[in-house]
Amino acid sequence: MDSRALYQEMILEHNKKPRNWGMLADATHKAEGLNPLCGDHIHLSLKLNGDQVEAVGFEGEACAICKASASMMTAAVKGKSRADAELMVQEFRDMTTGKLDTAAPHHLGRLTVFAGVRDLPTRVKCAILPWHTLHSAFAGTDTASTE
Amino acid sequence: MSGRDPLLKPIDVAALRRDFPILDLKVKDKPLIFMDNAASSQMPRQVIERWVKYRSAQHANIHRAVHYLSETATAEYEAARRKVQAFLNAREERECVFTSGTTDGINLVAHGYGRKFFGAGDEIILTTLEHHSNIVPWQMVAEEKGAKIRVVPVNDRGELLVDEYRRLFNKNTKFVAMTHVSNALGTINPVKEMVAIAHEHGVPVLVDGAQAAPHLKVDVQDIGCDFYAFSGHKVCGPTGIGVLYGRAELLEKMQPFKGGGDMILSVTFEKTTYAPIPAKFEAGTPPIGEAITLGAALDYLTGIGLERIAAHETDLLDYATDRFNRLPGVRLIGTAEKKAAVLSFAVEGVHPHDVGSLLNDDGVAIRTGHHCAQPVMQRFKVPATCRASFAFYNTTDEVDALVASIGRVQKLFA
Incomplete structure (x- = not known):
């Protein structure tokens, strides 16, 4: 597949104007994500209220796929319970590695715009990095790497 | 130019x-x-065909058996070494060691020379333009020996500051390792001038030639460097083969990097006597076909x-x-x-x-x-x-x- 097909309006728009940009001053959980081979590098901060993601913010230096994935992820998990957010992490990982049937019910919504990345093996890591980082933030491990 | x-x-x-x-x-x-x-x-096709010819009609282990194929493979392998010698204008063919690539060649010198001759407080000069393969082996040896790494800075165009380089030398400086051509920026460094400066202080120099060998005429005697490393697969040859040139007197003083067959004169459980160079640094069965095919690649480039x-x-x-x-x-x-x-x-x-x-x-x-x-x-x-x-x-x-x-x-x- 052409990678151009992946660079849809929604991804380009989130890359240009990422949502929830900036680190939270009152974060309860933080993690850093790094793809050493391509240079994607993001920081993620969460504010959990009990079991609920009350606020989330990120910043960093990353390609359009990674940045848009992070932007859409932060918008999607805000207000969700930790368990629901972790379920999305699992589904997103399955989708980008071709293990999720996107025709069957799932919780990813518009995030299926990233489904095409499964045909671009060198870009899977870019799309997944924010999700690994979210998982690390929940788990309290500070650094996520897809290498 | x-x-x-x-x-x-x-x-x-x-x-x-x-x-x-x-x-x-x-x-x-x-x-x-x-x-x-x-x-x-x-x-190119000519080089691919050389590989096919070796595999179809010339393969056996070298430097061992007395049968036809072993003699043929040995002769072709050593002929490839002479092609390398000519390509680099080395004084002697025994100064050209076959390695698995540039990284292997640099590691050979870091271990064979550095681990034998570096001590606590010694300094190794590298440059900002180095590939990780000309940084990490030196850091590993420096850490083990308590030596320090000094770095030559670059200007905004990506050119090494030779005056700053000159100032880095002191009585503790033991080695310089620098790239001939920067892989990230393409800068061609003034290696001849920089080698001469090091030699004024009696310091040996390794030049990483991975990016230079495919693009310009390399003459190790003219550059004056003590070591020069390059890779086969960047000069239209195969992967898994490379060359380390080293001045004979330095190679002879160095300790072997790897032990094994083909690098010994005699072995008892009490003592092993090493083979003369270059065999001392070619332990085990080398990539024979790759070396011969590299020879064909060098022929192809020098033919142009x-x-x-x-x-x-x-x-x-x-x-x-x-x-x-x-x-x-x-x-x-x-x-x-x-x-x-x-x-x-x-x-x-x-x-x-x-x-x-x-x-x-x-x-x-x-x-x-x-x-x-x-x-x-x-x-x-x-x-x-x-x-x-x-x-x-x-x-x-x-x-x-x-x-x-x-x-x-x-x-x-x-």
């Missing part, structure tokens, strides 16, 4: 391209435009002429640099006066990784990332760059296609 011989006959690129089967490949229904030659270059190759690539670089300078929103990183055919660049507002993926849609193969030269990226404050690196088989039409493809990326991200 200035000072080019005006009588130098230009290469016939169209004819040479026909030697490379892979250049007929279509990627996404578009002709492959291969501009990742600094990572690895392609192999490294001066003519350099002239064509310089024309291509000048053409591409001019086109890039007129592209709005594109910045060249590394603008040294003396450069090999490498264009490192950034497209404003687009991450290099996105550029690389989208160029691939147009059949254009470039490298994106930190190019295993993170100190260079830090110096120029970029996380990564896009890098187009040319070989003699690239054309100005391909440069035009690269520029057009970059324009399409900019349009998509506008």
Whole structure:
């Protein structure tokens, strides 16, 4: 597949104007994500209220796929319970590695715009990095790497 | 390049391209435009055929048995060493050690020389332009021995500051390791001048020639360096083979890097006597076919002429640099006066990784990332760059296609 097909309006728009940009001053959980081979590098901060993601913010230096994935992820998990957010992490990982049937019910919504990345093996890591980082933030491990 | 011989006959690129089967490949229904030659270059038919001939009619283990095939393989392997000697203009063939590549050659010197001769407080000089493979082996030895790494800085064009280099020397300086040509920026370093400065202080120098050997005429005696390493797969040869040139008197003083068969004179459980150089550094069965095929690759390049190759690539670089300078929103990183055919660049507002993926849609193969030269990226404050690196088989039409493809990326991200 052409990678151009992946660079849809929604991804380009989130890359240009990422949502929830900036680190939270009152974060309860933080993690850093790094793809050493391509240079994607993001920081993620969460504010959990009990079991609920009350606020989330990120910043960093990353390609359009990674940045848009992070932007859409932060918008999607805000207000969700930790368990629901972790379920999305699992589904997103399955989708980008071709293990999720996107025709069957799932919780990813518009995030299926990233489904095409499964045909671009060198870009899977870019799309997944924010999700690994979210998982690390929940788990309290500070650094996520897809290498 | 200035000072080019005006009588130098230009290469016939169209004819040479026909030697490379892979250049007929279509990627996404578009002709492959291969501009990742600094990572690895392609192999011409003549070299592929040499590999087939070896595998079809000449293979056996070398330096051992007395039968026909072993004698043939041994003779061809040693003939390849003489081709390497001629290619580098080494004084003696025993100064040319077959390795698995540049990285292996540098590690051989770091362990064989560094671990024997470095001590606490000693200093090793490296440069900002080094590939990780000419940093990490020295750090490993320095850590073990309590030695220190000193680094030669660069200016904003990506040129080494020779005066700063001169100031780094003191009584503790024990070694200099530097690249001939920067893999990330293309800068051609003044190695001859820098070797002379080191030698004024009695300090030996290793030159990493991985990026120079494919693009310019290398003469180790003229450079005056003590060690010179390069890789087969960047000079149209196979992977898994490389060369370390070392001055005989230094190679003889060094300890072996790996122990095993073929590197010994005699072995008892009490004591082993090592073989003379270069066998001392070629433990185990070497990549015989790869060495012989490398010999064919060097024949191929010298058959064209490294001066003519350099002239064509310089024309291509000048053409591409001019086109890039007129592209709005594109910045060249590394603008040294003396450069090999490498264009490192950034497209404003687009991450290099996105550029690389989208160029691939147009059949254009470039490298994106930190190019295993993170100190260079830090110096120029970029996380990564896009890098187009040319070989003699690239054309100005391909440069035009690269520029057009970059324009399409900019349009998509506008």
